[in-house]
Amino acid sequence: MATNNTAITQADLEAPLAYEAEVYRKGLKFERPPFTFQTTDWEPQAKEVLSASAWGYVYGSAGQRETHNKNLAAFKKWGIIPNRLVDANYPDLSTTLFGEKFQSPIAIAPVGVQKIFNPEGEIATATAASKEGVLYIMSSASSTSIEDVAKANGEGPRWYQLYWPSNEDNDITISILERAKKAGFTVLVVTLDTYMLGWRPSDMNNGYNPFLRPDSIGVEIGFTDPVFQRKFKLKHGKDIKEDLGTAAAEWARTIFPGRSHGWDNLKFLRENWSGPIVLKGIQTITDAQRAVAAGMDGIVVSNHGGRQQDGGPSSLEQLPKIARAVGDKISILFDSGVRCGADIAKALALGASMVLVGRPYVYGLSLGGEEGVRHVLKSLAGELSCTLHLAGIPGAGRDILNEDCLVREV
Secondary structure, eight states: OOOSSOOOOHHHHHHHHHHHHHHHHHHTTTOOOSSOSOHHHHHHHHHHHSOHHHHHHHHOOSTTSHHHHHHHHHHTTEEEOOOSSOOOOSOBOOEEETTEEESOSEEEOOOOOGGGTOTTHHHHHHHHHHHTTOEEEEOTTOSSOHHHHHHHHTTSOEEEEEEOOOGGGHHHHHHHHHHHHHTTOOOEEEEOSOSSOOOOHHHHHTTOOGGGSSSSTTTHHHHTOHHHHHHHHHHHSSOGGGOHHHHHHHHHHHHSOSSOOOGGGHHHHHHHOOSOEEEEEEOSHHHHHHHHHTTOSEEEEOOGGGTSOSSOOOHHHHHHHHHHHHTTTSEEEEOSSOOSHHHHHHHHHTTOSEEEEOHHHHHHHHHHHHHHHHHHHHHHHHHHHHHHHHTTOOBOSTTTSSGGGEEEOO
16 A cells, blocks of 8 residues: 555565465475466466356457457567566565655556456455555546445555546536545546547457446446436436436446547646646657646556557557656556566566556456456466566666666567
């Protein structure tokens, strides 16, 4: 959790590798872990337990999966250079963003509709994040209310991700922001590339759009919002619970309005959110510079894991260019294609201060609820710590882990 300048102890440094030690200790009594540590196996194992619709949703990407595949391949173009005889303690994985110190540079990326993967849904993930001291970023497409997620997350650090309604629904946007702030979400993450859903063959093959079904999955934030409730009743003459299908479709149109906002509209968010604002979906130097000029506090270099637009560049390819251009002016976070601890190390070295993980923890949620998510988070943190330590890199901070620690091999 955020520690606000609390000193890092020896126990903190050793914590990420404690999971490995525990597994080997139990192995002496012939106990085997319930989940695999081979990160590439999480995906096929999740496929075995999920419905075709749920699997198609989490695995699916836009078009021919070109952008998705580029995301994965980009990490293999970089190698971590090991340094020998570095007499240093276990690496310090802590990072500081917006005046808050986090014990890990790993964050839970905002993923919606989590109850289609496990009945515990966002409650399991938010609880796991809190217990592991990992930042939780809540999706606007949650199947759980803002207030219930906050309760599950407890004292853990949490940010709120906004799918931004059109200007005609500014009153709904204000209501959501007020609820998030009241529930202890400290940073607003505005996703820029989802004003409509991408062309996803896997979802279309299943005829599956979770936001249109007559239930609360993916639309619970709207269903529990007093302004949306009031507007729906005025328009239709009935409560949401009396016509879930119509309400779901209307909320989907609200958060996926079909047309993007403009840069000038960021003033509205600044006027109605008192904390830091981060723009998610930045892929070019020009847009990163515009974010700086607009007074934004951070950006996430991201292509939505290849789920929105196909045929684009990998996020990792764009990251160092953007970091060199604006890294001293704005906080940079990263997501898209992260599958293991070494991937996280490379993204940090190429300019990120925090790395968001998406599909891997969803696979953990599918395989084991809260414990499955905790397993993924522990595994990623442990591998990151081990990777840095064996490379003679004593920390994850930008002053230690940077592009000089890597070699371009392709």
